[in-house]
Amino acid sequence: MQLAQAIAYDSAHRRSDAAPMALARVLRVLRLLAEEPDGMTLAQLQAQLGVPKTSLHALLRGLVADAYLQRSDATYRLGTESFALGAALVTARSLGIVATPFLHDARAKSGETVLIATIDRAAARLTYTQIVESHKPVRYTVPAGTTRPLFATSAGRVLLAHQPDGWTRDYLRTAELRALTESTVTDRRQLVRILDRIRADGHATTIGEVTPDVAGFAAPIFEADGRVNAALIIAAPIERGRAAAERLTAVAVDTAQGLSLALGHRPCGAGTSPQLTN
Numbered sequence: 155m156q157l158a159q160a161i162a163y164d165s166a167h168r169r170s171d172a173a174p175m176a177l178a179r180v181l182r183v184l185r186l187l188a189e190e191p192d193g194m195t196l197a198q199l200q201a202q203l204g205v206p207k208t209s210l211h212a213l214l215r216g217l218v219a220d221a222y223l224q225r226s227d228a229t230y231r232l233g234t235e236s237f238a239l240g241a242a243l244v245t246a247r248s249l250g251i252v253a254t255p256f257l258h259d260a261r262a263k264s265g266e267t268v269l270i271a272t273i274d275r276a277a278a279r280l281t282y283t284q285i286v287e288s289h290k291p292v293r294y295t296v297p298a299g300t301t302r303p304l305f306a307t308s309a310g311r312v313l314l315a316h317q318p319d320g321w322t323r324d325y326l327r328t329a330e331l332r333a334l335t336e337s338t339v340t341d342r343r344q345l346v347r348i349l350d351r352i353r354a355d356g357h358a359t360t361i362g363e364v365t366p367d368v369a370g371f372a373a374p375i376f377e378a379d380g381r382v383n384a385a386l387i388i389a390a391p392i393e394r395g396r397a398a399a400e401r402l403t404a405v406a407v408d409t410a411q412g413l414s415l416a417l418g419h420r421p422c423g424a425g426t427s428p429q430l431t432n
Contacts, residue, residue: 179205179213184222184236193229249375249384250284252416256386257286260409264402266390267294268409270375271302271309273317273383278325279303280310283384294368294389305331305345306338308358308372309385315352316374316382322349337362357407359399362392369395371402373410378418386410 186202187194194202200210214230217223221235253270260268270284279301287295304310304325314322331340339345352358357373364370369392375384388406389395395402 176213179203179210180217183213183217184232187223187230187232188236188240191231193226193231195228195230199230249413249417253284253413256409256413256416257284260386260388260405261286261288263409264388264390264398264405265290266388266394266402269296269309269387269389271307271313271372271385271387273304273313274301275317275321277301278329280307280313280385288390292391294391296389302364303329303332303334305329305340306334306360306364307387308360308370309387311345311348311352311358311360312372312374312385313382315349315358316376334364335362335366337366339363357403359403361396367392369399369402371395371399371406373407374414375410376414376417376419376421380419386413 182203183199186199196207196211196214199214200207203210214223214225218225218230218233221233222239223230223236224233225231249270249272257268257270265288267288268286269282271280272283273280280303282296282298282300282302285296285298287293302310304314314325317325326342326345331342331345333340339348348358357371359372360370362368368389370387370389372385372387374382375386376382386406386409388402390398390402
């Protein structure tokens, strides 16, 4: 019996809307066995799932037939197709692939240009890698591939706030903090305080610090292992940005959190502050 037949068999014994439930059952079986590399018996799976033995047995038989599971004596384990599917899912979970619908959704909610910036640790700068421009006639626009200093931008500060303490501390000691506008913060100790606030708040805002007429609102994108190599930014002309700062910040944070979850991140405790010494 093939997998589709097994799901159909299982569904036939339940309500007419049971197909999604049967699919969910397949995924739960795969998840349970992924957490038990030594395998599980039919009885053990039934106890975990709480489903009739006959329908579960049919489901397992279909999964074995399609090589999603393998059976040795009475024990079921993941099969070759499950491992191939897992590898394909990991590959598909790259930021560039996952981010696109989130960027378009953020543009629809904010009305402004939405970007992703990634950190280049060797150059100690960020690079704008993905950009979805606002539809408004007056909007923030920048080519993909543009680089910016970390200390002055909302995204750069988010990235700095979530790097290992030693790296951030070294950056703050050695970076050339050259003002880009009259509003750019260049005082190292003030930047430490700003990074502390970013860790506490979960976002960063700059008003005219990189370009005089632009406001930026950024939040971190966490990878599955908790690292932050990218940030999401909403950028707007400065007056629109000031007027809608709270709303644009909320969109940036919500979008970055959703994107982090899609990349496999589960929230954990905040990091500590880098300290400067004399």
